[in-house]
Amino acid sequence: MSNFGSRLAEERKRLGMNQTDFGALAGVLKQAQLTYEKGTRKPDSAYLEAVFAHGVDVTYLVSGKRALSQADMERELDLLSTAWQALDEALLSAGKTMPADKKRLAAEALYQAVRSGDGEAAPLAKLLIKAA
Template sequence: MPDFGTRLKAERARLGLSQAAMAKAGGVSLNSQSNYENGHRVPDASYLERVAPLGVDVTYVVIGVRVSAALTAAPTGQLADGAVLRSVTPEEAALLDNYEHSDDEGRAAARRLLSALAVSSPVRKAA
């Protein structure tokens, strides 16, 4: 498993940020950012708190376990593209997983089927 600095550098690269931009957002010098990424120093929690809104997966950086960056970047549950985050049951998660692994035709068929089966509701959205 990559070390802390390697994971921090990978997150910065994933987000398309320069070291200078990440350092500025984190409230540290460019030298400090470089030291974090090279494993010479470890940032404090306030640095991680400041870079999290950029979309940095802080859980991944700290412990090496990926958490959706969307969750990290959207503490309110509302994403910039209008999507809404919510908790799901294991059954719902399995359905979403099947949907995500379907081709475009399969996804369209699933949307049509679920729209047809759904109980009428004023908030129900057409597929």
Template sequence: MSIGRRLKEERERLGFTQPAFAGLAETTKKSQIDYEKDATQPKAGYLAAIAEAGADVQYIVTGVHTNRALSGDEQELLALFRAATAEVQATIMAGLKGGVCLSSGAGRQNQRGDDDQRSA
């Protein structure tokens, strides 16, 4: 997918018309159309302005979404994970891969429930 197509996708995701999106960056509707048709490439000032409105500029340019696409809980989880020690990260990964619930003994409770079902 091209930069222009991703730009249009982001504009539509944010609910802007072409003139309104162009206005965010103090450019014209024609420039916006040209960007979306890949006739010209947007400049850094334009990209900075639309980023302020919530556009995922990394996605527009590279096709890879930034963390903004994550929910608040996902962003917090990622920040906490990155700040954790390697040992804590390994425990978290093991828990997620194994489906183990590590809070309040719930994992043990679930395990007992599974054992009870197998013996029934």
């Protein structure tokens, strides 16, 4: 099971640093860094701010989930935009409308299907509209 200390050590190693040098990024000595990685002490927010400034994924340290990179965020937004556009075009070509709440759910389902590799947005949107 991953905990804060093991994730901190993982991030330090990802950056190719030893405990002394990594701790120095945030103004702490090796011993303090060691206690953070062992989980016997927790760093303060100033430490987290300092290591964040040096490329540490603080979201991962705290939650165990990686933060999305800018490229990943742009890819997700592009997929979502494509899903909405395909849904709008399918509704228009079928001469149908959909209440906003149902349209949001349909766009979300379409986005998830395309995201998981289950097909292209436009053909799936047409099938979705036919089924509606």
